[in-house]
Amino acid sequence: MWKPEPSLADLRYTVEKAGLTPETLLTAYRQMCLIRSFEETIADRYYIGKTPQFNMAAGPIRGEMHLAVGQEAVAVGVGMHLRDADAVVSTHRPHHHALAKGVPADKLAAEIFGKVTGLCRGKGGHMHLFDAEHRFSCSGIVGASFPQAAGAAFAFRHRGEPHVAVAFAGEGAANHGTLAETLNAAVLWNLPLVIVIEDNMYADSTPKWQALAQPHQFQRALGFNVPAYLVDGMDLIDVWRAAKEAIERARAGYGPSFIEAVCYRYRGHFEGDAEEYRTREEVERWRQLDPIPRLGERLKRLGWADDATLERLRREAEEEVARAIAFAEQSPLPDPQEALVGVFR
Amino acid sequence: MTRTMKGIAFAIAEAIDQEMAERSDIVVLGEDVTYWGAVFGFTMGLHQKYGRDRVIDTPITEQTFFGMACGAASVGMHPVVSLMFVDFLGAGFDQMYNHIAKNHYMSGGQFAMPVTILTAIGGGYGDAAQHSQVLYGLFAHVPGFKVVVPATAYDAKGLTISALRDPNPVVIFGHKLLTGLPFLPFEGQEEEVPEERYTVEFGKAAIRREGSDLTMIAAGLMVHRCLRAADELARDGISAEVIDLRTLVPLDTETLVASARKTGRVLIVDEDYRSYGMTGEVAFHVQAGALDALKTPIRRLAVPDVPIPFSEPLERTVIPSVEQIVAEAKALLAAGARA
Numbered sequence: 008m009w010k011p012e013p014s015l016a017d018l019r020y021t022v023e024k025a026g027l028t029p030e031t032l033l034t035a036y037r038q039m040c041l042i043r044s045f046e047e048t049i050a051d052r053y054y055i056g057k058t059p060q061f062n063m064a065a066g067p068i069r070g071e072m073h074l075a076v077g078q079e080a081v082a083v084g085v086g087m088h089l090r091d092a093d094a095v096v097s098t099h100r101p102h103h104h105a106l107a108k109g110v111p112a113d114k115l116a117a118e119i120f121g122k123v124t125g126l127c128r129g130k131g132g133h134m135h136l137f138d139a140e141h142r143f144s145c146s147g148i149v150g151a152s153f154p155q156a157a158g159a160a161f162a163f164r165h166r167g168e169p170h171v172a173v174a175f176a177g178e179g180a181a182n183h184g185t186l187a188e189t190l191n192a193a194v195l196w197n198l199p200l201v202i203v204i205e206d207n208m209y210a211d212s213t214p215k216w217q218a219l220a221q222p223h224q225f226q227r228a229l230g231f232n233v234p235a236y237l238v239d240g241m242d243l244i245d246v247w248r249a250a251k252e253a254i255e256r257a258r259a260g261y262g263p264s265f266i267e268a269v270c271y272r273y274r275g276h277f278e279g280d281a282e283e284y285r286t287r288e289e290v291e292r293w294r295q296l297d298p299i300p301r302l303g304e305r306l307k308r309l310g311w312a313d314d315a316t317l318e319r320l321r322r323e324a325e326e327e328v329a330r331a332i333a334f335a336e337q338s339p340l341p342d343p344q345e346a347l348v349g350v351f352r
Numbered sequence: 353m354t355r356t357m358k359g360i361a362f363a364i365a366e367a368i369d370q371e372m373a374e375r376s377d378i379v380v381l382g383e384d385v386t387y388w389g390a391v392f393g394f395t396m397g398l399h400q401k402y403g404r405d406r407v408i409d410t411p412i413t414e415q416t417f418f419g420m421a422c423g424a425a426s427v428g429m430h431p432v433v434s435l436m437f438v439d440f441l442g443a444g445f446d447q448m449y450n451h452i453a454k455n456h457y458m459s460g461g462q463f464a465m466p467v468t469i470l471t472a473i474g475g476g477y478g479d480a481a482q483h484s485q486v487l488y489g490l491f492a493h494v495p496g497f498k499v500v501v502p503a504t505a506y507d508a509k510g511l512t513i514s515a516l517r518d519p520n521p522v523v524i525f526g527h528k529l530l531t532g533l534p535f536l537p538f539e540g541q542e543e544e545v546p547e548e549r550y551t552v553e554f555g556k557a558a559i560r561r562e563g564s565d566l567t568m569i570a571a572g573l574m575v576h577r578c579l580r581a582a583d584e585l586a587r588d589g590i591s592a593e594v595i596d597l598r599t600l601v602p603l604d605t606e607t608l609v610a611s612a613r614k615t616g617r618v619l620i621v622d623e624d625y626r627s628y629g630m631t632g633e634v635a636f637h638v639q640a641g642a643l644d645a646l647k648t649p650i651r652r653l654a655v656p657d658v659p660i661p662f663s664e665p666l667e668r669t670v671i672p673s674v675e676q677i678v679a680e681a682k683a684l685l686a687a688g689a690r691a
Contacts, residue, residue, distance in 0.1 A: 094423070094426070094427060096423065125460075126459075126460065126462075127458060127459050127460035127462070128460035128461075129460075130457060130458055130459075130460050131458045131459060131460065135458045135459075137455070137458065137459030137460070137462050137463055138462070139426075139459070139462035139463055142426075142427065144426060144455070144459070144463065146450070146451060148446055148450050148451070151419060151446065151447065151450070151451060153416070153419070154415065154416040154417070154418070154419025154420050154422075154423065154447065155419045155420070155422050155423035155426070155447075155451065156423055157416070157419070157420050157423060158419060158420030158421060158422055158423020158424040158425070158426070158431075159423040159424065159426060159427045160423075161420055161423070161424050161429075162423070162424040162427045162428065162429045163427070165379065165405065165424075165429070166376075172423070184415065185415050185416055185419065188411065188413040188415065188416035189416055189419075191411055191413070192410070192411060192413070192416055192417075192420070195411070196408075349456065349457050349460070349461050350456070350457050350495045350496055351456070351496070351498070351520045352456055352461065352464050352519040352520055
């Protein structure tokens, strides 16, 4: 996945061929900054009450916390092609997918804080985020996203609607039988489904080389004759191009596609992870590929942005996050009695 | 108009047919749901009428077709999903209990989960440990499922239509020996079933036989065995009341308690495993509402916490029979009245 940055001529050729405009890439840059800032701010608040003694139940944000710092390009590169009526089913690491799908940051943050103003009125929490308006859902159960997205895709195809469903999952989840089952069903029924594997190299603490029989997950998709892309998940442009083809293909009725985006999470599997399974040097090496400065540099080389523009976009994103977090922190907790209602409609 | 119907299978299929005719949101998914009518007849005839776009044979992938039902329901479909034998739930239970049953609650009410699950239960015909279980107690234990156990064709049709109009996950447990299919024993009765659509409300138990000496509480096939036991008991001058729960979730505690207060003696009969199941739950509610009126401790008869064995005399030993029910009822009556 290590590849040199393109020459300016090649970069110009690539963006022109892909139909990328300055506006699109600046929006992508801002979106990635939004996700980065959101995740880092959540991390900051998460450790309140959890230091020096780490106690998962303490502080304003309780429970496990899986952040996606480093994986922004995957979510944004896919999400930019999606509309409100398209469905996204995400995973236990869902914030970046939610924000990229258009889920409002304030309600998202409030849910993570367990507040009544949250997406799910405090009943879901960080791993169980739902937004019906934006057709976003997720599951804390690894491997669950594939068939659920296929089900939404089935409904779209069945009703003749031009919508697409996207399943996100990690490379660890892709070892689950549901992937093979879903690929089979998606081809069988020609579903408008795009499966996006965020291959961040580790399933919890287990490195890919210890859990995967072949080098890449996309090879499994090929076994079902599903068009598959292997992309640099730290390169917004690479993800965006593949996602555009896959999503347009699905929307046009030509069936499922598969994208394996090789990426890296800069933080642990969960907050509090001691990360014994990888070296500092490895993390630092991947820092060189940070998708945000990487896109920023390209924007500058293309002459589509200067430092001041990038700084402004970053600040705007940070301000949006600050407002969202403030909204979450200032919102009330749910009435305890609300726990007892809502099992059935 | 009514006509005579034998068994619950055709009644369930007719209910689905009549709702599908009026609504486009219903699709039927599962293994062998076309030619074989989900094997136990619950979907028979549907694909001839609605075609393979709406009645869909799936690969043998419970996790995936239940996951698809979840996803389709989340964007407005009403999937009817066949779990051929309830014994196969392990292959897809994650999507059922962690997603279909929870997404409405977890989403703060945003996502309805109108999924109707059809499954065949029960033994008594030599299918042994992995094809004879009942297991509705597992579903009833998890918050989020309505648990429907029809004992008659009339109820099967009305309860199925209620399920198809319910915005929540409903699991319909059809006993194989009540299906009325020619390849299985039939322990139900032929009955008059209206041709038109009607609903049977969830959470309303039916008093199938009135009595004064004891109350027998059961669901599904066991209702019929209790009724036959009540006939035998009547020959000995014992008057047994028989209550058909119809739905385990919601549970009609009112009817149970009223009957217990009337007769003062309660026997709970269940084809599911004995411990931590329906019998214990029903007993709790009965004692909570009628302890002062009970003349003797509640008794129960259920599968005695062993897998269902294959050989006929072994199977007969563990699944409550009419003879066992009669004996248990007599033991209940023989127990001395409380001081």
